[in-house]
Amino acid sequence: MTTVEDANFALSKILDAGSKKNLIELAWIKNVRVNIPRVIITLALPSFANSQRDRIVQEVRQSLLNFEDITDVQIEVDNNMSQSNQEGENNLKELQRIKEIKHIIAISSGKGGVGKSTIAVNLACSLAKLGLETGLLDADIYGPNTPSMLGVTEENPKVTEGSGNDQRLIPVNKYGISIVSMGFLIEEGQPVIWRGPMLNSIIRQFLYQVEWSNLDFLVIDLPPGTGDAQISLAQSVPISGAIVVTTPQQVSLQDARRGLSMFKQLGVPILGVVENMTAFIPPDMPNKKYEIFGKGAGKILASENNLPLLAQIPIEIPLVNESNKGIPISISEPSKESSIKFSELADLIKKQFID
Numbered sequence: 093m094t095t096v097e098d099a100n101f102a103l104s105k106i107l108d109a110g111s112k113k114n115l116i117e118l119a120w121i122k123n124v125r126v127n128i129p130r131v132i133i134t135l136a137l138p139s140f141a142n143s144q145r146d147r148i149v150q151e152v153r154q155s156l157l158n159f160e161d162i163t164d165v166q167i168e169v170d171n172n173m174s175q176s177n178q179e180g181e182n183n184l185k186e187l188q189r190i191k192e193i194k195h196i197i198a199i200s201s202g203k204g205g206v207g208k209s210t211i212a213v214n215l216a217c218s219l220a221k222l223g224l225e226t227g228l229l230d231a232d233i234y235g236p237n238t239p240s241m242l243g244v245t246e247e248n249p250k251v252t253e254g255s256g257n258d259q260r261l262i263p264v265n266k267y268g269i270s271i272v273s274m275g276f277l278i279e280e281g282q283p284v285i286w287r288g289p290m291l292n293s294i295i296r297q298f299l300y301q302v303e304w305s306n307l308d309f310l311v312i313d314l315p316p317g318t319g320d321a322q323i324s325l326a327q328s329v330p331i332s333g334a335i336v337v338t339t340p341q342q343v344s345l346q347d348a349r350r351g352l353s354m355f356k357q358l359g360v361p362i363l364g365v366v367e368n369m370t371a372f373i374p375p376d377m378p379n380k381k382y383e384i385f386g387k388g389a390g391k392i393l394a395s396e397n398n399l400p401l402l403a404q405i406p407i408e409i410p411l412v413n414e415s416n417k418g419i420p421i422s423i424s425e426p427s428k429e430s431s432i433k434f435s436e437l438a439d440l441i442k443k444q445f446i447d
């Protein structure tokens with residue numbers, strides 16, 4: 093006859109996708125009661141693990157139904173964690189926790205592939221190099237690639253002691269930056285189809301259920317576009333400044349304009365525009381520049397909105413190569429022009445908010 097120990101043993105094979113610890117160890121499954129042919133368990137997932145709920149419920153059910161004498165699995169949700177309770181209880185805590193972060197800088201772009209993550213990662217590294225406590229939140233749920241740019245894809249963020257919503261994620265540390273990414277929480281091979289409300293709660297949890305140390309700056313790599321994620325983020329946290337990234341092509345203007353007007357409508361302060369891939373610098377002829385993607389979009393976007401053009405980042409081969417190896421250029425080759433531009437951008441931001 094199946095015992096509680098047998099059931100616990102079977103359940104201990106189910107893992108959290110982020111920390112790779114099992115659900116019993118994490119205290120996400122409690123009160124296993126076996127009353128053949130029925131098993132009743134209590135599920136106490138912290139909200140940062142909500143994205144895994146469906147998969148976990150399915151695996152719990154399946155692993156218990158594998159026992160011949162079990163035909164009924166009942167899954168209760170921890171009463172202390174009902175939605176309203178959780179929100180009411182967290183409001184105060186959340187406001188306090190956000191005080192651990194002095195300034196939030198959001199990096200955004202109207203569309204993907206313009207170098208938003210590259211800029212977020214290198215800006216974070218450059219701020220850390222200035223001795224500032226820096227965090228990086230990869231909220232790009234469609235393509236969370238900052239872990240690979242920083243060489244931390246193999247790292248599993250740890251979870252603090254406790255259970256349910258008392259637990260917090262401990263960021264991964266690299267190059268002096270505290271990193272948390274959707275990439276740590278997304279299960280490999282799973283399509284990322286988040287509905288608006290879920291996206292909203294995930295981003296809030298990212299901010300509030302992470303053990304940030306006292307940060308001077310949290311750089312957020314936003315998902316591209318002007319959808320729910322950006323809107324909910326801008327509405328739920330005080331963003332000190334948003335940076336809009338564009339490439340120099342005129343055709344990029346329309347997307348970038350949409351991004352800018354979204355922040356304006358939401359009342360989010362905009363720091364300025366960063367133009368990426370401004371000109372190609374051949375490695376063997378560092379004095380030459382080829383404007384292979386046309387020119388002008390950054391300048392036009394900035395001037396029509398009365399904003400500064402904060403930086404123009406060239407195209408450099410090490411920016412791709414080193415990044416593929418998990419070392420941002422501002423760490424591996426600080427004397428390259430793009431690294432210099434990133435550190436000037438960090439200086440500018442430091443001056444605006446800290447000095």
Ligand code: ADP
Pocket residue numbers: 201203204205206207208209210211237368369405406407408409411412415430
């Ligand atoms: P996004 O976050 O906007 O989707 P990424 O930062 O992921 O864009 O950049 C897309 C690709 O372009 C990556 O392979 C990145 O290494 C490369 N890339 C971005 N900026 C530059 C640059 N200035 N020079 C060379 N390659 C770049």
